[in-house]
Amino acid sequence: MGHVTGWAALAPAGVLAVAPAGGRAVAPAGVLAVAPAGVLAFVLAFVLAGCTTPAASEPPAGAAPSARAGFGGPDPAESVDEVVFRTPSKNIACALSPSAVRCDILRKDWQPPSKPADCELDWGNGAHIRAGEAALTCSGDTVLGEATTTLEYGKAYRSGTVRCDSESSGLTCKDEKTGRGFTLAVARYSLF
Numbered sequence: 132m133g134h135v136t137g138w139a140a141l142a143p144a145g146v147l148a149v150a151p152a153g154g155r156a157v158a159p160a161g162v163l164a165v166a167p168a169g170v171l172a173f174v175l176a177f178v179l180a181g182c183t184t185p186a187a188s189e190p191p192a193g194a195a196p197s198a199r200a201g202f203g204g205p206d207p208a209e210s211v212d213e214v215v216f217r218t219p220s221k222n223i224a225c226a227l228s229p230s231a232v233r234c235d236i237l238r239k240d241w242q243p244p245s246k247p248a249d250c251e252l253d254w255g256n257g258a259h260i261r262a263g264e265a266a267l268t269c270s271g272d273t274v275l276g277e278a279t280t281t282l283e284y285g286k287a288y289r290s291g292t293v294r295c296d297s298e299s300s301g302l303t304c305k306d307e308k309t310g311r312g313f314t315l316a317v318a319r320y321s322l323f
Contacts, residue, residue, distance in 0.1 A: 208287035208294050216288065216295075217278035223257075223302050223315055224278045229291030232304045233259040235273045236315050243267050243320075258320065260293055263309035265322045 217224040225234035235257035243255025250269035257268040282288055282297040289295075292308040301316030305323075314321045 208289035208296075211288050211290050213290065214280060214288055215274060215277045216280045216282045217275075218297050218302055219281055219284055222317065224273075224275045225282075225295060225302070225304070226274045226277065227288055227290045227293060227295060227304075230263075230293055230306070231259070231261050232290075232293050232295060233257065233268060233270075233274060234295075234302060234304060234313075234315055235268065235270075235275050236317075236320075237275055238317055239315075239320070240318050241320055258304075258313035258315055258322065260304060260306050260312060263292075263306050263311055265304075265306075265311045265313045267320075267322070 211227065213226075213228045215224065215226045222237050223234055225232055244267075246254040247269070252269050252271040254269050255267045256270070256273070258265060259268050282295065282302075284297050284299045287294055287296040289307075292306050293304060294307055295302060295304040301314050301319075303312060303314040305312030310323075312323055314323075
């Protein structure tokens with residue numbers, strides 16, 4: 132057997148002997164002696180080869196595709212039965228239930244259109260979706276103090292067919308079945 136100082140010896144059976152610094156490893160005759168850096172490079176190459184994945188790999192089973200994956204599209208909305216939430220600014224609060232939503236706004240720079248004759252309460256301090264249609268509210272109360280959670284900007288809630296998306300530019304709620312909805316913000320509102 133030959134003596135190898137400061138080197139590692141790879142035996143044909145795959146046994147690896149590494150000499151301590153300044154020590155000696157004994158390598159049988161005909162065994163390739165490899166410097167520790169060479170062993171490290173070999174081991175790293177072997178390990179990294181096992182860490183690659185094919186370019187066209189399938190997602191793991193049970194993984195739901197992101198609606199925002201690829202080119203655009205909204206984030207998936209968190210499904211809820213009923214929730215009363217506010218925006219991070221605390222300026223808008225909403226009561227969302229299956230297929231209906233009512234949102235009230237505290238501060239606004241816009242004025243609603245003239246109060247309808249059939250509204251005997253406060254007019255235009257928010258908007259709602261009921262029976263698939265969007266309109267400004269006529270109400271004698273508010274949901275502003277009732278919120279139990281915050282819908283962060285960039286997030287959404289869905290209950291039944293109604294989805295509400297919170298953005299720093301405003302809150303948009305839409306009945307996804309009818310396409311009707313509204314946007315509320317300090318500077319503007321819209322019904323669609």
